[in-house]
Amino acid sequence: MSAYLSWVEAAILGVIQGLTEFLPISSSAHLRLAGEFLPSGTDPGAAFTAITQIGTEAAVLLYFPAGSPRTTS
Structure with missing residues (x-):
């Protein structure tokens, strides 16, 4: 296993971040959990x-x- 993320993995995590940031849930925790399921298996x-x-x-x-x-009116 590599300690580095590939561009595809980074893009997947970026999409997860974008989708979960505005929800009342922890987007950071979702990134950590999703990282475990990616091929690199890394946080x-x-x-x-x-x-x-x-x-x-x-x-x-x-x-x-x-x-x-x-936004100002």
């Missing part, structure tokens, strides 16, 4: 989880810009 780790959290935040900020008239 994605804190760094990967932090990067996906930052990516989710960036996506929200791009989708809902702070200066949007729709």
